[in-house]
Amino acid sequence: MGLELTELTTHRGRVQVLKSCSLTVASGEVVALLGPNGAGKSTLLGTVMGLYPSRTGRVLVNGQDISRVPIHKRIAYGLALVPERRQVFSHLSVEDNLALGAFYRRVPSTDMSRDLESIFQLFPGLQKHRRRRAGWLSGGEQQMVAIGRALMAKPQMLLLDEPSLGLAPVVTKEVFDALAQLKDAGLTTLIVEQNVSQALALASRTYILSNGEILFEGSSEQAKEALSSGYLTIG
Numbered sequence: 001m002g003l004e005l006t007e008l009t010t011h012r013g014r015v016q017v018l019k020s021c022s023l024t025v026a027s028g029e030v031v032a033l034l035g036p037n038g039a040g041k042s043t044l045l046g047t048v049m050g051l052y053p054s055r056t057g058r059v060l061v062n063g064q065d066i067s068r069v070p071i072h073k074r075i076a077y078g079l080a081l082v083p084e085r086r087q088v089f090s091h092l093s094v095e096d097n098l099a100l101g102a103f104y105r106r107v108p109s110t111d112m113s114r115d116l117e118s119i120f121q122l123f124p125g126l127q128k129h130r131r132r133r134a135g136w137l138s139g140g141e142q143q144m145v146a147i148g149r150a151l152m153a154k155p156q157m158l159l160l161d162e163p164s165l166g167l168a169p170v171v172t173k174e175v176f177d178a179l180a181q182l183k184d185a186g187l188t189t190l191i192v193e194q195n196v197s198q199a200l201a202l203a204s205r206t207y208i209l210s211n212g213e214i215l216f217e218g219s220s221e222q223a224k225e226a227l228s229s230g231y232l233t234i235g
């Protein structure tokens with residue numbers, strides 16, 4: 001699935017957060033969106049998903065304008081968001097959390113168990129916790145549940161908001177290994193990350209957002225050079 005954002009301006013309350021942001025993600029591509037705290041990264045993902053309306057500009061999915069389409073219909077268009085701070089339903093089991101991701105697909109139970117197994121293949125460590133309450137799990141395991149739940153919707157495009165936030169390096173690596181597998185499978189992805197080196201290694205192209213404006217757009221290789229030479233900074 002291809003995504004094109006043209007000159008988006010999004011307000012949160014009275015504050016204009018996004019100032020004419022344009023960005024593209026080609027079908028099958030992984031793109032990173034980096035930038036300091038408060039830059040508007042989550043707002044941009046939320047605008048794509050339909051959580052916040054943009055005043056001007058357009059959100060195009062496969063060339064079709066979905067700027068005025070409500071959130072549940074955007075899920076039907078194949079968009080899935082893994083929000084900041086891994087929001088799992090802590091009183092529900094891991095399996096039930098994952099099954100909720102398939103809610104809009106209305107899958108028969110035989111397909112449901114097959115789809116659940118594919119998530120446990122991607123995150124083998126979750127298998128032994130499948131009947132535990134999600135709130136009982138470690139932060140890393142909860143993040144895997146949150147990603148797994150988004151994948152249960154069978155999205156054509158994944159929007160990831162800081163999947164490695166607060167995770168130990170070894171767990172971060174596990175999460176990024178899974179994201180690399182999804183990339184190899186051709187899943188179109190837009191990822192927001194504070195872990196710059198992991199994000200640049202995964203993504204082919206990178207955007208840097210600062211104070212609501214896109215400051216940089218280029219290959220991840222170019223972003224790496226610009227950041228290491230000090231020409232660009234984040235934070």
Ligand SMILES: Nc1ncnc2c1ncn2[C@@H]1O[C@H](COP(=O)(O)OP(=O)(O)OP(=O)(O)O)[C@@H](O)[C@H]1O
Nearest residue numbers: 012013014015017036037038039040041042043044
């Ligand atoms: N409900 C709100 N009302 C008004 N302003 C808000 C609201 N929520 C967020 N903002 C402002 O919008 C701006 C962008 O926030 P956003 O969460 O998109 O940034 P971010 O780049 O995701 O930051 P972080 O790296 O901390 O997650 C910030 O300046 C923030 O203060």
Ligand SMILES: [Mg+2]
Nearest residue numbers: 041042043084
């Ligand atoms: Mg954010």
